[in-house]
Amino acid sequence: MSADRFGWHSELWAAPWSRVLRRALIVGGVIFAAALIGILSRPVGFLASIWPANALLLGMLLRTPRLTSGWCWLAAFIALVLADLLTGGKWLITLWLTAANLAGVAMACWLYSHFHSVDRTLQSPLAVLHLFVFCFCGALASALVGCGASIVLFDRNIWVGLAYWFSAEMVNYITILPVILTFPLRRIAQWFQQAFAMRRVELDWLRLAPLFSLALSLGVMMAVGGSGAIALPVPALLWCALSYSLFSTMLVTLIFATIISLALARNLLPVFAHANFIDDTVSLRLGLTMLALGPLTVACINAARNKLVIQLDHAVNHDYLTDALSRATFEHRAGHALKECIAAGKPVAVLMMDLDHFKYINDHFGHRSGDLVLIEFARLVDGQLRKGDLFGRLGGEEFAVMLPGISREGALSVAERLRSMVAAHRFAGVDGKLLKATVSIGVGYLPAKQRIERERLLVRADEALYLAKNRGRNQVQIQDVQVPAAAKS
Ligand SMILES: Nc1nc2c(ncn2[C@@H]2O[C@H](COP(=O)(O)OP(=O)(O)OP(=O)(O)O)[C@@H](O)[C@H]2O)c(=O)[nH]1
16 A cells, blocks of 8 residues: 555656646636635625636636546636635625626637637737637627626616626736736746746846836826826837847736826825716726837747748758758857867867768668668767757758867767767658668867967868778767967967
């Protein structure tokens, strides 16, 4: 039993029904907490001023489609009902409000699943348009079901109820949903790991300038007041969108919108004359919704552009077939690495590698099989290198590796390891045919505290490769750099 104890528990935990229960509990727990926050934020005699539960539920369902099971919907329903009943809600109204909340989420969720090609990670400007339209429909569905409750609860006219409910849903969806959809789970987990390992997380104060400008513009907005004041933080929000990631921008926008909503609920906002709280609230919420679309769109375009730049950068610097560095990039980076080694008095080695009789492979097994051998060869070599090493394809079946800071014996041992690994490997050709290949390697070696130009080091490695080919292939040869006495440091 003792050895089995943990195994039994983990089996229990992994059982299908236990997984369903776990997911339902997570959804129920999050929605219950979010509903309580919303209920506690509501001004006396009004519906909640901040209602994150619906946007949170929609975000969870969109990010983790596994959660869209009947059990998770039931868990969300129970959580909403429970939160309302525990804080004094009446059964009929509670059920009505819950139905309205879930109707909006279901509508937006259905639209996203119906148009499944829509980008949920918000990495393209068009995704913002989809988000807006789907959230609009969700908010409208919610408002249509829920506005009747306003009439019963607060004796309001149906249009006022509709507008109040719709505007609340809209601002919540547009400000909260992007934060959930772009939440960088892995990066934040890494950040926490770093913080817990007591490693210093460097704070770049200049990077915080857009954030400070937003705080400042909030202060200016409060001081200036009037109907145009709400637009004063727009430049700071756009600066945030141009400087930060999509997630950070949307988090900042959400915090900004929450502060404004809470200030309005407590009559602290000098934007309106407070003639009519409902009119002011609806107007401000719609204004905040449109305001949030600005940084969201800019951050999306920025994210899409950054992704494209990274792709372009990769395409320019890497060989399209093997993903090793392209010849020009290898030579450029090797030049830098060599200069650094020389400056630090470290030795450096260059391995020039050429697959043997590669023409034979092409001629007998086809060009595509040759390509597959090149790809696999590059993968094998890359897997053997350290972080600071450089690996490039110089052309055809010729590759090069630069090993900074390595001893002569170390360089020879790496080269020999690569050679024997290639010889022992069976490369899969077209139709899964297994092919043999060998590689000849020439090592050019610069000892510590010596100087040489990049071209001369590559030439020495090339000479060593020529020797390896001439002496029968499938072997390693080395050429030490002969440094002229005058060039010695
Ligand atoms: N499949 C494939 N073949 C390539 C590629 N680039 C160059 N080659 C072929 O690589 C072969 C190189 O042949 P050779 O230069 O004669 O060299 P070898 O047959 O390897 O002979 P040794 O180097 O002397 O051992 C040629 O047949 C080229 O067409 C490529 O991207 N894909």
